[in-house]
Amino acid sequence: YKIALLPGDGIGPEIVPQAVRVLKAVGQRFDREFQCETALIGGAAYDATGHPLPEETLRLCQASDAIILGAVGGPKWDNLEPHLRPERGALLPLRKQLGLYANLRPATVNFALADASPLKYDLVAGLDILIIRELTGGLYFGEKRREDLPGGGQKAVETLEYSTEEVERVVRLAFTMAQKRGKKLTSVDKANVLESSRLWREVVEELAKEYPDVELNHMLVDNCAMQLVRHPKQFDVMVTENMFGDILTDLASQLTGSIGMLPSASIGGQVALYEPIHGSAPDIAGKNIANPIATILSVAMMLRISFQLEEEAAAIERAVDSVLQQGYRTGDIMQPGKIRLGTVEMTDAI
Amino acid sequence: YKIALLPGDGIGPEIVPQAVRVLKAVGQRFDREFQCETALIGGAAYDATGHPLPEETLRLCQASDAIILGAVGGPKWDNLEPHLRPERGALLPLRKQLGLYANLRPATVNFALADASPLKYDLVAGLDILIIRELTGGLYFGEKRREDLPGGGQKAVETLEYSTEEVERVVRLAFTMAQKRGKKLTSVDKANVLESSRLWREVVEELAKEYPDVELNHMLVDNCAMQLVRHPKQFDVMVTENMFGDILTDLASQLTGSIGMLPSASIGGQVALYEPIHGSAPDIAGKNIANPIATILSVAMMLRISFQLEEEAAAIERAVDSVLQQGYRTGDIMQPGKIRLGTVEMTDAI
Ligand SMILES: CC(C)[C@H](C(=O)O)[C@@H](O)C(=O)O
Ligand SMILES: CC(C)[C@H](C(=O)O)[C@@H](O)C(=O)O
Numbered sequence: 297y298k299i300a301l302l303p304g305d306g307i308g309p310e311i312v313p314q315a316v317r318v319l320k321a322v323g324q325r326f327d328r329e330f331q332c333e334t335a336l337i338g339g340a341a342y343d344a345t346g347h348p349l350p351e352e353t354l355r356l357c358q359a360s361d362a363i364i365l366g367a368v369g370g371p372k373w374d375n376l377e378p379h380l381r382p383e384r385g386a387l388l389p390l391r392k393q394l395g396l397y398a399n400l401r402p403a404t405v406n407f408a409l410a411d412a413s414p415l416k417y418d419l420v421a422g423l424d425i426l427i428i429r430e431l432t433g434g435l436y437f438g439e440k441r442r443e444d445l446p447g448g449g450q451k452a453v454e455t456l457e458y459s460t461e462e463v464e465r466v467v468r469l470a471f472t473m474a475q476k477r478g479k480k481l482t483s484v485d486k487a488n489v490l491e492s493s494r495l496w497r498e499v500v501e502e503l504a505k506e507y508p509d510v511e512l513n514h515m516l517v518d519n520c521a522m523q524l525v526r527h528p529k530q531f532d533v534m535v536t537e538n539m540f541g542d543i544l545t546d547l548a549s550q551l552t553g554s555i556g557m558l559p560s561a562s563i564g565g566q567v568a569l570y571e572p573i574h575g576s577a578p579d580i581a582g583k584n585i586a587n588p589i590a591t592i593l594s595v596a597m598m599l600r601i602s603f604q605l606e607e608e609a610a611a612i613e614r615a616v617d618s619v620l621q622q623g624y625r626t627g628d629i630m631q632p633g634k635i636r637l638g639t640v641e642m643t644d645a646i
Numbered sequence: 647y648k649i650a651l652l653p654g655d656g657i658g659p660e661i662v663p664q665a666v667r668v669l670k671a672v673g674q675r676f677d678r679e680f681q682c683e684t685a686l687i688g689g690a691a692y693d694a695t696g697h698p699l700p701e702e703t704l705r706l707c708q709a710s711d712a713i714i715l716g717a718v719g720g721p722k723w724d725n726l727e728p729h730l731r732p733e734r735g736a737l738l739p740l741r742k743q744l745g746l747y748a749n750l751r752p753a754t755v756n757f758a759l760a761d762a763s764p765l766k767y768d769l770v771a772g773l774d775i776l777i778i779r780e781l782t783g784g785l786y787f788g789e790k791r792r793e794d795l796p797g798g799g800q801k802a803v804e805t806l807e808y809s810t811e812e813v814e815r816v817v818r819l820a821f822t823m824a825q826k827r828g829k830k831l832t833s834v835d836k837a838n839v840l841e842s843s844r845l846w847r848e849v850v851e852e853l854a855k856e857y858p859d860v861e862l863n864h865m866l867v868d869n870c871a872m873q874l875v876r877h878p879k880q881f882d883v884m885v886t887e888n889m890f891g892d893i894l895t896d897l898a899s900q901l902t903g904s905i906g907m908l909p910s911a912s913i914g915g916q917v918a919l920y921e922p923i924h925g926s927a928p929d930i931a932g933k934n935i936a937n938p939i940a941t942i943l944s945v946a947m948m949l950r951i952s953f954q955l956e957e958e959a960a961a962i963e964r965a966v967d968s969v970l971q972q973g974y975r976t977g978d979i980m981q982p983g984k985i986r987l988g989t990v991e992m993t994d995a996i
C-alpha cells in the first residue's frame with residue numbers, strides 16, 4: 297500500500313510520524329507492507345516553494361492509495377492573499393481536485409472520557425454518531441464576486457449550487473453507511489427557505505425507496521443544532537451539505553469534549569484522505585505534548601475504508617481503548633489520578 | 647401606544663392574551679395606555695382568508711407602534727405550496743416588508759433554572775449573551791432557481807448577497823448594544839471561504855474605529871458553534887449574517903435549557919416586532935400548559951426598546967424573577983420540590 301504523508305504545519309509534523317509508527321507496527325504484526333512518502337502542504341509548502349499546494353504534492357497524492365494529512369495553517373500565514381493561504385490555497389483545491397465529495401466525521405465518546413464533555417455525563421457517555429458532510433459543492437465552490445455600487449459601497453455576491461448528481465452520490469453513501477450501522481439516517485437541510493435544500497430533500501426521498509431498511513428523517517439545520525445539544529444520542533448517521541456540515545461537524549466534535557481523539561476521512565475519488573479533526577495548534581507545536589490519538593485513529597479509518605483491512609483497523613482501536621483504560625492520558629484529556637504522557641510516549645503505549 | 651397582536655397558531659392564541667394581561671397590569675400601575683388590536687397570521691390566517699399574511703394584517707402592523715407575535719406554523723399547513731406556508735408566506739415577507747433587519751436574541755440563564763441546561767451547571771449559570779442576527783438579507787432573500795440539466799437531473803442555484811450598507815446598519819447596531827452592555831463584540835463570519843464574509847469583516851473593521859471602547863473580535867462560524875458549547879460565557883454581544891444567525895441563535899437558546907423563557911425582538915424599521923423564540927408547539931396547544939414567560943418577557947423588550955419605558959420593562963422582569971424564586975414553574979421548567987402552574991396561573995402569579 298502506497299501512502300502519501302502530508303504533515304503540514306504546527307503539530308502536524310509531530311503527530312503524523314507517530315501515526316506512521318503505529319502503521320508500521322500493524323504492518324509487522326499482520327505482515328502488510330506500507331510504503332510512505334512525505335510531501336509538503338500548507339504554510340510549510342508556501343515557505344519552501346511559494347505555494348501551499350505544490351504540483352508535486354498533488355501528483356504524489358494522485359499516485360498513492362491513501363493520504364494521511366496532519367493539519368495546515370497558523371498565524372504566520374494568515375495575512376497572505378486568500379489563494380496562497382493554507383486553507384483556501386491548499387485544503388479546498390485538494391478536496392476538489394481529488395474528488396473528495398464526502399467527509400466522514402464520527403463523533404464518539406469513550407465512557408472513560410465522557411466527563412470531559414461540556415454536556416452532562418448521561419447525555420454523551422457512549423455517544424456514537426457519524427456525520428457525513430458534502431465536501432466539494434455548495435457555497436464553498438460557487439462563483440464569487442465583488443461589485444462597486446453606484447451610490448458608494450460594494451456588494452458581494454456568491455452562488456450556492458447543487459445538482460441532483462452531487463446530492464445523490466453523497467446521500468447514497470450515507471444510506472449505505474447507515475445500513476452498516478444503526479440503520480437510522482437524518483438528512484439535514486433548510487428546506488423551508490432554500491431551493492437547494494428542496495432539491496436535496498427530493499433526492500433523499502427518491503433514494504430512500506432503495507433503502508427501505510433505513511429509518512429516514514429530515515431535520516432543519518437550526519433545529520438540528522439544538523437537537524445535537526439537547527439529545528445527541530438520538531442520532532446515528534447524519535448527512536448534510538457543505539456549509540451546514542462545516543458547522544454541525546465542529547459542533548458535534550465539541551460535544552465529545554475530546555477533540556484530540558477524533559479522526560476523519562474524506563472520500564469519493566480515486567484516493568481518500570485521512571486526518572485528525574483538530575487543527576495545527578501552533579501554540580503547542582514542538583513540545584511533545586500534542587495528542588496523537590486522532591491521527592492514529594485516522595490510520596485505523598484508512599485501513600478499514602481504503603484497504604478493507606478490518607482486523608488491522610480494529611487492532612489499532614483496541615490498542616487505543618486499552619491504553620485509555622490503563623489510565624494513560626495526554627495533557628488535553630488529563631484527569632485527576634491518571635498518568636500523563638507526551639506525544640511520543642502515548643504512541644509507545646499504543 | 648398602539649400595539650398589533652398577532653397570536654398566530656398553536657399555543658400562540660394562548661400565550662399572547664396572557665402577555666397582554668401583564669401589559670395591562672403595567673399600564674395600570676404606571677398609568678400608561680396600551681391599545682391592542684388583533685390580526686390573523688400564519689395557518690390561522692390561511693384558513694380564514696386563503697393567505698398566511700393578509701393585506702389587512704400588514705396594514706395593521708404598519709399603522710402600529712409595535713407588534714407582538716405568538717408563533718406560526720404547524721403540521722396542518724406543512725404541505726401547502728411554499729409561498730402559502732406560514733413561515734415562507736408570512737414570517738419572511740413580514741420581516742422584509744417591515745424592514746426588520748436586526749433580530750435580537752438574548753440567551754440568558756437564571757441561576758434558579760441553570761440545572762435544566764444540557765451543559766454543566768458552571769458553564770451556564772448566570773449566562774447573559776445577546777446575539778444579533780441580520781434578518782433581511784443573505785441566502786434567505788437571494789434569487790432562487792431550478793434548472794433542468796441536459797444529461798438528466800436538475801440544478802438548484804441560489805444567491806447569497808450582502809451590500810456594505812446592509813452589513814453596516816446591523817453591525818452599527820451591534821456596536822451600540824455592546825457599548826450599553828459588557829463592551830465586547832464578537833463578529834461571526836466565514837471569511838476564510840466566503841466573499842460576503844470578507845466584505846462583512848471589512849465593514850466591521852471600518853466601524854470598529856468609531857467604537858474604540860468596544861473590544862472586538864472576529865470568529866469563524868464553525869469555531870463559534872464550538873465555543874458556544876465549550877465556554878458560552880466568553881461572549882457578550884455577537885453579530886452575524888442571516889443563515890449563520892439562524893443556526894447560532896437556536897444553538898445558544900438550547901444551551902439555556904429553558905427555551906420557554908426566551909424573548910426576542912426584530913427591529914430596524916418604523917415598527918418593531920417582539921416574539922418568544924419558541925415555536926407554535928401544536929402538540930400542547932389548548933391545554934393551558936404552555937409557558938407564557940417568553941412572550942411576557944418579549945413585552946418587556948418592547949417596552950424598553952420601542953417605547954423607552956425602562957422602569958416598566960424592569961418591573962416585568964423583576965416580577966418574573968420573583969415568581970421563579972418563589973418556586974413557581976410551568977411544566978417545561980418544572981423541577982422537584984417546585985410548584986407547577988398552568989399558563990393562566992403563571993401569569994396570575996407574575
Ligand atoms: C479551513 C476551512 C476552509 C475548512 C472548511 O471550512 O471546510 C475547515 O473548517 C474544515 O472544516 O475542514
Ligand atoms: C421558520 C423559519 C423560516 C425561520 C428562519 O429560518 O428565519 C425560523 O427558523 C426563525 O429563526 O425565525
